Amino acid sequence: MKWILFLGALIGLSCGREKFFGDQVFRINVRNGDEISKLSQLVNSDNFKLDVWKAPSTFSRLVDVLVPSVSLQPVKSFLKSQGLEYSVTIGDLQIYHEMDSIAGDFPDLASRVKIGHSFENRSMYVLKFGTAEGGRRPAVWLNAGIHSREWISVATAIWTARKIASDYGKDPTITSILEKMDIFLLPVANPDGYVYTQSQNRLWRKTRSIYPRSRCVGTDPNRNWNASFAGEGASDNPCSEIYHGPHANSEVEVKSVVDFIQEHGNFKCFIDLHSYSQLLMYPYGYTVKKAPDADELDKVARRAAKALASLSGTTYQVGPTCTTVYPASGSSVDWAYDNGIKYAFTFELRDTGHYGFLLPANQIIPTAEETWLGLKTIMEHVRDNLY
Amino acid sequence: MPPRLQPPPASGTGRPRAAVLPLALLLSLALQGVAAAPAGAGEPEDSLRRRDPELPRGLLEQAARAALHFVNFRAGSPSSLRVLADVLEGRARVNPKKECQVDLVFTTDCYNPEEGEERLGKCSARVFFRNQKPRPAINVTCTRLIEKNKRQQEDYLLYKHMKQLKTPLDVVSIPDSHGHIDPSLRPIWDLAFLGGSYVMWEKTTQFLHYYMAQLSSVNQWKTNDDAIDFDYTVLLHEFSTQEIIPCRIHLVWYPGKPLKVKYHCQELQTPEEASGTEEGSAVAPTELNNF
Numbered sequence: 001m002k003w004i005l006f007l008g009a010l011i012g013l014s015c016g017r018e019k020f021f022g023d024q025v026f027r028i029n030v031r032n033g034d035e036i037s038k039l040s041q042l043v044n045s046d047n048f049k050l051d052v053w054k055a056p057s058t059f060s061r062l063v064d065v066l067v068p069s070v071s072l073q074p075v076k077s078f079l080k081s082q083g084l085e086y087s088v089t090i091g092d093l094q095i096y097h098e099m100d101s102i103a104g105d106f107p108d109l110a111s112r113v114k115i116g117h118s119f120e121n122r123s124m125y126v127l128k129f130g131t132a133e134g135g136r137r138p139a140v141w142l143n144a145g146i147h148s149r150e151w152i153s154v155a156t157a158i159w160t161a162r163k164i165a166s167d168y169g170k171d172p173t174i175t176s177i178l179e180k181m182d183i184f185l186l187p188v189a190n191p192d193g194y195v196y197t198q199s200q201n202r203l204w205r206k207t208r209s210i211y212p213r214s215r216c217v218g219t220d221p222n223r224n225w226n227a228s229f230a231g232e233g234a235s236d237n238p239c240s241e242i243y244h245g246p247h248a249n250s251e252v253e254v255k256s257v258v259d260f261i262q263e264h265g266n267f268k269c270f271i272d273l274h275s276y277s278q279l280l281m282y283p284y285g286y287t288v289k290k291a292p293d294a295d296e297l298d299k300v301a302r303r304a305a306k307a308l309a310s311l312s313g314t315t316y317q318v319g320p321t322c323t324t325v326y327p328a329s330g331s332s333v334d335w336a337y338d339n340g341i342k343y344a345f346t347f348e349l350r351d352t353g354h355y356g357f358l359l360p361a362n363q364i365i366p367t368a369e370e371t372w373l374g375l376k377t378i379m380e381h382v383r384d385n386l387y
Numbered sequence: 388m389p390p391r392l393q394p395p396p397a398s399g400t401g402r403p404r405a406a407v408l409p410l411a412l413l414l415s416l417a418l419q420g421v422a423a424a425p426a427g428a429g430e431p432e433d434s435l436r437r438r439d440p441e442l443p444r445g446l447l448e449q450a451a452r453a454a455l456h457f458v459n460f461r462a463g464s465p466s467s468l469r470v471l472a473d474v475l476e477g478r479a480r481v482n483p484k485k486e487c488q489v490d491l492v493f494t495t496d497c498y499n500p501e502e503g504e505e506r507l508g509k510c511s512a513r514v515f516f517r518n519q520k521p522r523p524a525i526n527v528t529c530t531r532l533i534e535k536n537k538r539q540q541e542d543y544l545l546y547k548h549m550k551q552l553k554t555p556l557d558v559v560s561i562p563d564s565h566g567h568i569d570p571s572l573r574p575i576w577d578l579a580f581l582g583g584s585y586v587m588w589e590k591t592t593q594f595l596h597y598y599m600a601q602l603s604s605v606n607q608w609k610t611n612d613d614a615i616d617f618d619y620t621v622l623l624h625e626f627s628t629q630e631i632i633p634c635r636i637h638l639v640w641y642p643g644k645p646l647k648v649k650y651h652c653q654e655l656q657t658p659e660e661a662s663g664t665e666e667g668s669a670v671a672p673t674e675l676n677n678f
Contacts, residue, residue, distance in 0.1 A: 202560075202564045203601070203631045220629075239501075240628070241628065241629040241630050241631070242628065242657070326626075326627050354470065355566045356600050356624055357600060358562045358563075358564065358566040358600065358601060360562070360565065360566035360567060361567070363566075
């Protein structure tokens with residue numbers, strides 16, 4: 001009976017707060033009535049701005065509560081002092097919850113599609129944005145989080161997902177883009193790595209795959225694509241951060257994307273989000289040789305960088321990967337380009353080294369907002385130059 | 388302010404845009420024949436970014452970063468650390484031993500800019516990279532960003548703040564996973580960065596450059612004597628290999644006095660048992676210190 005009262009009290013809370021990526025989801029185990037009232041006290045207190053995701057029921061004594069980053073310390077202390085048992089659930093759940101929420105809020109436009117799974121068997125989900133049933137419309141692929149420590153790329157992708165959905169029908173640019181093309185967005189291309197950065201090592205980059213006779217874990221998923229695989233700008237040392245893996249597409253996370261895109265067959269644009277350095281690049285990474293479409297891609301990239309800079313003055317350098325950042329073989333963007341996806345770009349988001357991978361949470365929304373202007377510029381060009 | 392990767396428009400032999408290069412330096416650059424000139428008489432000495440395939444990409448920025456790490460270390464002032472704003476001009480020469488000399492002019496900004504404050508400094512430097520051996524030789528002069536008295540005042544305030552921190556320090560990582568640095572702990576980060584600058588200067592080559600990603604642990608923080616005695620571990624991010632390198636640093640700092648630093652960085656794991664990861668003479672110098 002007490003459960004029902006508790007349920008009522010908790011559901012009464014509504015949070016119109018902006019999603020913030022320092023947040024964690026606490027799973028609290030309430031074992032008796034006393035603990036229920038202690039938890040209610042915490043949740044009802046306005047100080048912490050807690051958001052209940054899953055309330056207890058007759059069948060479950062587990063309460064999932066979203067705790068904003070600023071409240072993490074005090075909430076932890078409170079739970080500890082009251083003897084309340086809890087665990088911190090892993091980060092990717094939050095992303096998938098949000099994807100589900102977007103698909104639920106915009107059912108005519110967005111759907112969550114499972115494209116495969118990771119080495120540690122986590123699901124890989126994309127959000128598909130499309131305005132027409134059936135057929136294989138020309139499509140855009142937005143890739144993020146392939147290097148797990150680059151959190152700003154995941155955050156930007158998720159913000160962008162909601163932006164696409166909310167602006168459709170209101171903003172003429174995205175509306176006209178979606179009238180002609182579908183957009184597929186993969187916010188966490190490396191879920192195992194992402195979870196590892198949340199729980200074990202914030203600066204982990206690679207996948208978490210294990211191969212026999214190697215005492216090091218993980219492959220660099222952005223050296224594992226079949227584009228000059230094992231060429232210059234990758235390593236055959238399994239302990240290296242740029243280890244290319246035993247063979248191309250050895251990483252199931254990479255293979256899942258390759259299979260999906262090849263099966264679809266009509267992608268025209270592939271954009272990969274990374275951090276950091278503030279660069280907007282196009283093929284090739286695996287050679288200094290000029291790509292056949294380099295001139296056009298350079299023009300588009302410069303327009304996109306200009307649009308991005310127009311918001312807050314954030315400057316991006318533009319150029320081919322190999323000479324702009326460093327040689328890199330087996331990269332996603334080079335693979336896409338060599339497989340007929342002409343508009344292939346890499347973004348290295350904020351900043352230029354001050355915070356690096358540990359970009360403060362208060363820069364998430366400004367980064368996402370300015371990047372959006374760059375993304376729209378590219379997608380507009382694709383829309384107007386379909387081939 | 389992000390450093391420009393494109394070199395500035397080459398203007399012949401690097402004639403300064405505004406009266407920047409002191410005449411003495413200009414003369415010494417013209418007169419000094421440090422390295423054998425590249426084959427072919429009359430080869431112009433402007434920025435050689437893509438003309439000479441032997442020169443690594445972004446060489447000018449590389450040299451600027453090395454020079455700045457050195458400037459920061461030498462100044463020994465956690466309150467007036469500088470970051471790279473723009474490379475204005477530069478030129479590079481490679482000798483037959485593949486050693487690389489870079490002469491350049493660049494602008495700097497405050498590491499911790501106060502709200503709305505634009506404090507652009509200017510440096511001219513000669514950086515000598517010793518073909519992937521560490522410890523590039525650096526000759527650099529900079530305009531004063533902050534007036535000397537003000538700098539000493541700020542340092543002393545930081546020092547007093549540090550002396551008041553409760554020991555042992557309850558520090559896990561700075562910044563935390565979300566890039567947050569508690570304002571009360573900011574001086575610790577700045578001091579750690581100062582020590583890190585020494586390490587990053589020594590380790591920078593024409594191909595390798597570093598950023599300080601995180602202060603991962605504080606091993607010891609002693610302030611009972613006059614100076615701050617700080618033993619800690621940082622994680623450096625090397626850009627071209629994308630490696631994260633833990634470095635244990637031990638420094639002693641007192642405002643106005645030269646910084647004393649000792650350090651040891653971990654080398655990359657190899658799949659084999661034998662270490663075999665010596666990068667030429669890189670191992671010995673990592674033990675080098677100026678105590």
